[in-house]
Amino acid sequence: MQAAQELLKTLYTMAMMVEARDAYTGGHLWRVSRFSGLLAQALGLERREVLRIMLGGFLHDLGKVGVPDAILNKRDRLSDEEYAVIKTHPQVGADLLREHPLAALAMEAVLMHHETPDGKGYPAGLSAGDIPLVARIVGVADAFDAMTSSRPYRAGMPIERALQIIHENRGSQFDAQCAEQLIVLGERGELAHIVGHSENGIPLQSCLACGPIIAIPRSLPHAGYLYCPSCGGEYQLNRLQQILSLTATGQRNLVRGQRPTVDHDLVAELVAEASACLSVAQQGHWFRRLFA
Secondary structure, eight states, X not given: OHHHHHHHHHHHHHHHHHHTTOTTOTTHHHHHHHHXXXXXXXXXXXXXXXXXXXXHHHHTTGGGGGSOHHHHTOOSOOOHHHHHHHTTHXXXXXXXXXXXXXXXXXXXHHHHXXXXXXXXXSSSOOBGGGSOHHHHHHHHHHHHHHHHSOXXXXXXXXXXXXXXXXXXXXXXXXXXXXXXHHHHHHHTTOSTTTTTEEETTEEOEEETTTEEEEOOOTTOOTTOEEEOTTTOEEEEEEEETTXXXXXXXXXXXXXXXXXXXXXXXXXXXXXXXXXXXXXXXXXXXXXXHHHO
């Protein structure tokens, strides 16, 4: 089990390093993983499969390591050429993941989360019957988070509006069953505690210039300093029991703001959670598949 946990740790750490390059999406991987898990559970999947899908949700954007910063963090509309670069990230992620011993656990989510039932997705233009369930789940979870997350250039949509868009596009852009079940979860209020958060109970904090895009590491102490990943604005953390807030210092440090970091406490928690999906027998099954 220890070997499997170390392998899982490398996957989560790699995913966090990739996410840290994107100035606007703090906590995106965690949120997509949580949405995916709730949706998989609501669809009646067994616990181990739910955890595997959550792992896939966390790793789905690995391929963005191959997207230049100028495109990844562009505030304006992407050109056709830039969008073509963005569309390479599922295949790049699959290529990056391929030689990892636990690749099979997340490969479908990484490679196929942008495939759509109408066959207009990428990278392969698969149609509904050819898209694995994990990719359909992560795909709708990813889109929902993108719609409800704020960027420096736009506010996130209300949950109700994002669910309406998913409803309007079920069966074409989104798998109909997954879309309908996500809508049910949203209408029950079961998604609200994840929207706008970077971890359980830790809401994203707002930069005065860029909006709510600052993710607070759980281990950052009271009066510790952190920086907006977009503009580099410096803030001091205030912890009052369970209430978090930031105070601007008036200083800027873009280098500190854009320095890739890994929340090791969160990684440890995720590894412990995900390893539960691998019983001793199942670990043997995956390793036999990978090295057969």
